[in-house]
């Protein structure tokens with residue numbers, strides 16, 4: 001009786017603590033709410049078992065400990081108790097099956113496609129690469145464009161198609177709760193419906209190399225109107241950049257490459273756009289993995305800047321990690337693109 005009373009009190013305290021402590025990041029999607037409820041139910045069901053085991057162990061240690069003079073006394077021999085064994089197998093099995101069923105129902109629920117009558121789903125391609133995320137949207141003109149900025153409209157279902165270029169990453173927005181591995185050669189999917197305006201962290205949840213801890217950025221959830229305006233603007237930007245690149249292909253003129261667009265969005269072949277990691281006020285870039293290039297490149301010669309880009313580990317900027325900036329821009333940027341980028345960075349940083 002004593003043990004049962006202590007166990008009940010301890011369980012009640014444990015459950016209360018489990019529910020009072022605020023474990024979760026903000027709830028920013030319809031999925032998040034259901035997952036938090038699932039988590040709360042798991043806390044309510046599992047805390048009593050943990051407490052029960054701990055209480056029985058501590059109680060027994062205290063109450064039935066060996067006292068002086070009892071060294072040679074042995075307890076009564078005990079044989080199996082069939083009824084007890086059936087009960088303690090059946091109850092956990094029942095609980096386990098119920099929890100699995102509930103978890104499975106929640107999973108199908110959060111993965112369900114929006115109703116046909118609802119607004120068409122927004123599709124965003126996500127690509128993980130050491131050590132940044134890039135996103136591909138379909139522009140208002142029907143043409144895809146790449147960006148390092150993840151912008152989502154509030155209240156509309158989004159379906160992510162998740163890819164990886166090099167190693168396994170994992171695309172996770174804790175405020176949305178859902179996450180999925182990004183595996184080279186496989187396209188994974190998940191959907192969320194953002195429900196809360198604001199900026200939330202995007203993290204890589206799979207150890208993917210030396211720069212893993214830096215593979216962080218943010219997602220902005222905005223009003224649908226604001227999103228449409230952003231999409232329209234980026235669609236034009238993408239078209240202009242593509243036009244410029246196509247024009248430059250024949251002439252081979254460095255001036256024909258839109259270096260600013262290249263810096264912001266990459267060329268589709270580079271490992272990651274520079275803006276994913278660098279701040280550069282002139283390009284509106286706000287990455288924080290690498291140095292602020294507007295400041296860091298002051299006084300550097302074009303040759304130095306070029307070396308920084310094609311051989312980033314030769315000179316490591318103080319206070320920043322080595323082996324995080326991709327080492328292969330020398331191959332993934334064309335000579336014209338590299339030249340244009342160096343000229344652009346030299347121009348904007350020497351102002």
Ligand code: HEC
Nearest residue numbers: 131272273274277289290296308312315316317320324325
């Ligand atoms: C995955 C993150 C990442 C990406 C993408 C990235 N960089 Fe870097 N970059 C860094 C880090 C970290 C450093 C500092 C360590 C070092 O010097 O290698 C750096 C350093 C630099 C430097 C040297 C700055 C100085 O203080 O001298 C230059 C220049 C530079 N990057 C240009 C670029 C350009 C141009 C691009 C796009 C073509 C780019 N980076 C893409 C992370 C990145």
Ligand SMILES: [Cu+2]
Nearest residue numbers: 169204208215
């Ligand atoms: Cu990663």
